[in-house]
Amino acid sequence: MNEIVLSDADIQSIINGRDVIKKVGDQKIKIRQSYLKDMAAPVINDRFQIKDTVIENQVKAFRSSMKNSYELGG
Incomplete structure (x- = not known):
């Protein structure tokens, strides 16, 4: 059986849309990463997870700005 070994840098490249x-x-x-999103979330809660921190931070900022709009006396 052939085996392809990927370094952390290889995995990071794939996650960020680059080919290895x-x-x-x-x-x-x-x-390369699949062009399709997974239909369901992984069943196992893994220690390491893939997250898009740019989008995650934008969502946090948006939620924070909306929270301020709906606070009493705001």
Whole structure:
């Protein structure tokens, strides 16, 4: 069985939309993230999770701004 080993940098590249090219024997293999989103969340709550911190921070800022709009006396 062939095995493709990915470094943390390789995994980060894939998560950020870049392709990783690995060589298995004489053949080059391109590894990329799926174009489709998963239909369901993972069943297991893993220690390490993939998050888009830019979007997450924008959502937090939006929620915070909306909270201020609806506070009493605001």
